[in-house]
Amino acid sequence: MLAVRYDAPRSFAVLEVPDPEPGPGEVRVALSIAGCCGTDLHIHEGGFFTRYPLTPGHEIVGVIERLGAGVDSLAIGTKVAVDNTVLCGVCSACQRDQPLFCRNFHSLGVTDDGGFAGYVIARAEKCFVVDDLADEVAVMVEPLACAVHGMDVLDLRPGSDVVLFGAGPTGLLLAQLCLHGGAARVTVVAPTGFKLELARHFGVDQTLQVGRGELEAALPKLHRLAPEGFDVVIEATGAPAVLEHCPGLARDGGSILVYGMADAEDRVAFSPYEIFKRELTIKGSFAQTHCFDRSVAYLRSGRVRTEGIVTTRFPLGRFGDALEAMRHDPTCLKAAIVS
Ligand SMILES: [Zn+2]
Ligand SMILES: [Zn+2]
Incomplete structure (x- = not known):
């Protein structure tokens, strides 16, 4: 598959890498659309809590394409928005019901491989069905959850x-x-x-x-x-x-x-x-955990509107142009990578 790969701050390439395989409890999601956000500019510069090597992209929408062992809650072909947060559940913060401060907080697209790639691996329980939402609406699920x-x-x-x-x-x-x-x-x-x-x-x-x-x-x-x-x-x-x-x-x-x-x-x-x-x-207010379902509900009802927010679309191979548009294009409100 094609993927954006950073090996260090400001150093990335879009290249062919092996297709990732879903492990037990995981699914492989074929990318439909991934939003670019200001955080991706911080990640580009090496800020936030980024870990390299990295495929960024934390606003992820795609279609379930392969199921790992034991996954029976999702069907192949379902469109999902992926909650990028990964929480350990056992640290003192998780045990205090403050999962946002999880001592082992991971995030697809920040510490682990994210959506600027042909495929993303996600936990099944982190996938929210958005079959009824257009891609450019569904891509707002993560920002709206925050x-x-x-x-x-x-x-x-x-x-x-x-x-x-x-x-x-x-x-x-x-x-x-x-x-x-x-x-x-x-x-x-x-x-x-x-x-x-x-x-x-x-x-x-x-x-x-x-x-x-x-x-x-x-x-x-x-x-x-x-x-x-x-x-x-x-x-x-x-x-x-x-x-x-x-x-x-x-x-x-x-x-x-x-x-x-x-x-x-x-x-x-x-x-x-x-x-x-x-x-x-x-x-x-930093990021989110457990807000995806309410975000989907807002978008599904149409109460929160998103038309006109995605202004600029690029294929994966032009990720550098997406960064450039976010920085310098005065007509760009939100850029997205589309498959
Ligand atoms: Zn973001
Ligand atoms: Zn934890």
Whole structure:
């Protein structure tokens, strides 16, 4: 099969490798579509908790093509979205019902071979049937599952006034979950016009176009929009310069959700007095476990919409072009590798 193979950061090739065989309890999935996300750029640079050699790709949709020994829950020919997380079940975090902090956390496409290949090996119980979803809808199951976890963490109060920074795929999904999850108003702030248009198309109440590095100048507009501050401020860009302004935009007693992935070395200056005196809450949301079924339910019902999110498609052999599009193509919202 053809696969993207990294042997070190920034060093990859698309080459022929032997077809992998499913072991007991595993299935072989023939790739239909694999989403590229910002995490793949961090992985390219050697960030996150990447292990090499690696085939990346953690947003995986394909068709069951071979069953390992003992698998009777899935049929060959079924289209599935693969939950990329691999949890040990026996470490102290797993035993405390905090599997996201599993001491032996593995992830297809980050530590183990993922979806940018002709075939992926997955545990049968990690495959969610999506026969009824179009490929470009099904490919949103993993990002939406992460957003569902973000909502679990956020614990949104009904009637909240929410401002969200970032209109990438995850920002657009989170904004919709806030709309349907009890927010009285959702405002999305981002630099790119067509992404904000999509946010409005998905039902967001207010959008504000603010260029990268221009947030400081736009703060008065945001303060006018919510003179007492926003109940919830969601940072979904990963830019420390944005997070820095989040406490100042929150209402007294408000919450800040750190959803975007920054680099591990990044630092942000806060006033501890402000966090203390105004009783602000800062929450983090990283990946997901056990949210795939709810994500599929949202997509199946059509409550969460995805049309227009995948803008750019490449065959496996042009993985490098997909990375390039994510970095530099202003018309690219989400790139995907298609079979
Ligand atoms: Zn991702
Ligand atoms: Zn564990």
